[in-house]
Amino acid sequence: MKIPTLTSKKHKILTHNNIDYYLFYHPVLNCIKNILSISDISQNFTLRFENFKKNTEVSLPHGSNLLSIILYSDATTTDTLGKSSLHPIYISIGNISTKRRNKSDAKQLLGYLPILKAKDKSEKKSKDFKKLVRLTFHNSMKFLLDPLFAEKGIDLEVDNKTFWFFPRISTIICDWPEAATFSLTLLADTDLSDVTFRNNENIQEYFYNNAGQDVSLKNIPNYFWSLPKFTQALLQKQDSSLVNKIDDRLSKIPRFQKFQMFTNGLQSISRMTAKEYRILMKVMVFVVDNLYKENENNVENFVENKKLLEVYAKWNKMYMMSRSEIFTESDLENFRKDTFEWAKLFVEIFKPYSRSKLKFPKFHSWIYHIFESIRQFGIINGYTTETYESLHKDFVKIPYRMSNKKNVEDQIMKTLKRQDIINVINKKQKKKKLTKLLNFSSKFFETKLTKANIYFCEKINDPNINDNMIKGFNQFLECFDDFLDNILEVKNIKECDIIIYGTATLENGSIIKAKNKFHDKPWFSNVAISMDSNESSDYQSDEGLCYSKILLMAKIEIEEKPPLNLALVQWYDFKFEKNSYLYNCPLLKLVELYNLIPIETIDNIVHIIPRFDEDNEYFVNKYIS
CATH class of the missing domain: 2.30.30.490 (Bromo adjacent homology (BAH) domain)
Known part of the structure; x- marks a missing residue:
């Protein structure tokens, strides 16, 4: 069965230490065509923009359209011991609505970038090797993306009509180290032997004494310095039985479809995933309802149960607004009002328990800059890593376990092609079946x-x-x-x-x-x-x-x-x-x-x-x- 758009290829990027390094990839135009072949995406495809992309549209030739490209790159481990890793890169299209784009089939695996191996620790620390790693990354990206940027643009079929597009990279989603690699900004080259041993106490002393540079510390307050501590302190100082009461209530939260159950209570908060935290926030307002009444233990800076409830309720209201698909000016004003109300109460409750007095960059950015960002760049939930990170399971973890752990990338690409062919066949067969009501x-x-x-x-x-x-x-x-x-x-x-x-x-x-x-x-x-x-x-x-x-x-x-x-x-x-x-x-x-x-x-x-x-x-x- 020949399905051209599912073709996978490999290309040698370099030879290092007598080892050939290959880029395993799907041609970028095929990835885009795969996405556009999905009927509901093709039928609801945006050809004109109203936010910051409109400035780019103006620079394009008359009669052409902007194809907004979104890339997501994140290296991930393939085994539980973390001894092996792959570096997948995914592609999606900004012309698709956020709600639809957040579904997995609106993204395509573009390829696996080569990961260079040093012959020893000395080479791994050398400037030449680090430079080669960055050069390999950018050579791989150039090879992958160059077909998009023909001088005369590209023609693509959307909803059975042919349109003239000029692709542009609008968004790159990645973590901080990846961002440094994309932008080729410098990372610290300090020898670890010269760095003072870091723990939660002495590193804060360097920071608050404006001596962070002495221990290669960025001049940014660390969000995690105080958050786990003051949450635990609130519970333990008030009454240790509150922890047990919270665990009991969490275990009694009724079942719900695709909902993480906390059968054993909180267990260890430090081991929770981001998904579990999000689910926890959606039920905590009901858990802390009437949790305690009086300040029986004479706790300093006592937080009334009513205020704790209120801050959870305000957080959920604000969070739900932040997930909106469309913002009018009145919506933005209501969002700003709800955000300020939550922030004011949050600071009032938790500031006494924070050494930095809640001076967190992300907190500041959220309170004072998110609204203008929405005006300029559009809704925010289209650029989160949440849905992209779930792709690692389908494109890395599961196929890796199906391989014999040799020539992994080649085996995974073949496995993914077989799965794609099966999916195409199943979709054709499903069209022949009548949809049952239930x-x-x-x-x-x-x-x-x-x-x-x-x-x-x-x-x-x-x-x-x-x-x-x-x-x-x-x-x-x-x-x-x-x-x-x-x-x-x-x-x-x-x-x-x-x-x-x-x-x-x-x-x-x-x-x-x-x-x-x-x-x-x-x-x-x-x-x-x-x-x-x-x-x-x-x-x-x-x-x-x-x-x-x-x-x-x-x-x-x-x-x-x-x-x-x-x-x-x-x-x-x-x-x-x-x-x-x-x-x-x-x-x-x-x-x-x-x-x-x-x-x-x-x-x-x-x-x-x-x-x-x-x-x-x-x-x-x-x-x-």
Whole structure:
């Protein structure tokens, strides 16, 4: 099977110490064509810009278009011991919307850059070797990118039309050492034997005494000097039992699709990944709610629980605004206002615990420069490394483990080509299949309507059945009669098949569950349902949404009628008629109201968290999108 755009190649860059070093790559134009071959990308491709790229457009020939190129480069280890590494570089296109570009298929592996090996430590430290490393990097980049910069531009097909483009590198995403390599700025060449042993205490003394240059220290406050310490100090000084209380609450956060669970609490914060930190921030406001009340231990600079809650809530509100796809001037002004409110409270709470008094460059940049950056360069979440770093798993870690660890780059490129061919074949086959509205799985049991009452009674008395499912069995037949009478308007059904399932997949890909055990814990999904426009004015709702907990899911097969896909739900209502929201989230209660509803009417799954130390109070976690 010949697929030209999936062709991988290799090119010798240099020979060093009698070793040939190759650049393994996909031709850059093929990478771009692969991205443009995706139908929804091609159909929604931007040809005109309104931000800083517009200045570049003006310099292009009349009738041509700007092709905004985004590169991401980051060397990564391939094994757990860190003895082997690869240096992948990826490419994406800035003409794609941020939301779409953050999906993995909107990026392509451009290649693996050669990593030079020194014959010994002496050579590794030498200026000549370091210069050769940088030269090799730039020669590799030149070879990869030169095909883009033809004098007369390039022609590309977008949505079945041919356009004239001039590619330009608009963004390079990388970490600090990589940035130094790209820009060829100097790094310190100080001999390590001349550097004073660094620890968290004495290095700060050099910094605050303006003597950082004596130990090759950059004149920038280190964010990590104080953050772990004052967080731990706050908890331990107030009451060591707070740590246990936090762990207990985190372990009780309900399950949610693609959501990292903290079954064992925080464990070690220092070992958390960036993804785990982001998830933690989305639930911490519910964890610290009513966590403590009085300053029982006479802690200096005591932080009231109310203020701690407020700073988490303000952070989440600010963070959600920062992820917006579009900013108007009024949006920017609201974002600025929310950011300043959060920063003011953050400084008030944590400044006494910070040796630098929170004088962090990133903090300053966020507070005072982010808004103008958005005006000039566009939205910020298009230039984060979060989605790019996940590519290492698909393009480095997994293929490396499939290799025999010899000629690794060559094997990986062949593995990736095979995977691409399989993906192309699968996509063609999928087009022939009809899309199912939903799919049931995890069949629990099947019974006839005439025997259902007896069967349900047996299940109710089963000690292994969860309370939620028991409520479902108790309510099922009454709710079924009501559904037939009021929804289907059907009378006198004498027999039908009732099949109970534990899992169903919605048309949008969300998975809903009503299971006694899933990895040894019950899982009963909460869902959002849009109210009919005629009814929305009669009931209190969250902008037209109502919430419910799924107790049972069933397929009902009635002779000579289409099957019914139903969920038995228990409804939530607002806890209070007034003050219905707390921490910008709906505050709910479960009510004794049950209905069978068509599963097709469910909008989506939602994350509902019980309010700790309160009876029948629940938050809808609005911080998870």
